[in-house]
Amino acid sequence: MIITLARIDDRLIHGQVTTVWSKKSKADRIIIVDADVYQDDIRKTLLKQACPPGMKVNIVNVAKAIAVYNNPKYADEKVFYLFTKPSEVLNLVKGGVALNNLNIGGMQFREGKTQVTKSISVDSADVVAFKELDSLGVHLDLQVVESDPHTNFMDKIAEKFKE
Template identity: 80%
Template sequence: MIITLARIDDRLIHGQVTTVWSKKAAADRIIIVDENVYQDEIRKTLLKQACPPGMKVNIVNVPKAIAVFNNSKYKDDKIFYLFTNPAEALKLVKGGVPVKKLNIGGMQYSEGKTQITKSVSLDQEDVKAFKQLDQLGVKLDLQVVESDPHVNIMDKISEKYKG
């Protein structure tokens, strides 16, 4: 598989993804990697309906994503990975999928999270996962919309989480 884009966006397939990011990715297929979505039949159906025209979408958990990545049948497929959180991306990387760059879009605020930008809020598990991804050499590019400047999320994390 050829990874054209890997992005965290907890809304998954929505306006920005269908009109901008999917075009930027120039992929054949969107693969959503998320255990909760994988187990939610209604949400899976809705996401498949929201997929950009002409693009396939698959919703899988991490073990299935790793198995598919390693299946030679798909070696020439261009893939756009979508995640809701950095923990699933970390599991994929630790499982041997060579994600070199991770684009970070929206991660909405909820109880227990700290807002680090107007569109990104993190809890301690998110911070821990981002730190591990950074240590594994994954470039962490915070860019909610394509016109935003590129920012290394680790810089924002250091500002908010001293130490």
């Protein structure tokens, strides 16, 4: 499997993903890795309908994503991974999926989260997962929209949490 783009964006398939990121990825398929969405038939249907024309979309949990990654049948498939949270990215990487770069695009503010940028809010579990991804060699690239400059997300975490 050829991973052309991996992105955290808790809105999943929306305007920016459909019009910009899917084209930039040059992928054949979007794979959404999210346990909650995987179990929600209505949300799965809506996301599949929002998929850009000409692209396939699959919604899986981490175990299924790892199995597909290791299946030789998909060795030449170009894939754009979408996630809602860093813990699932971390579990994917720990499961043997070779991921060198993670684009961080959007994590909404909710109760219990700390706003790092106007588009990214994290809780302590997110910070732990990002730190571990960083220690495993995954470059964490903060870029909400394509025209934004590339920014090392760990620098933003360090600024916000004054380590």
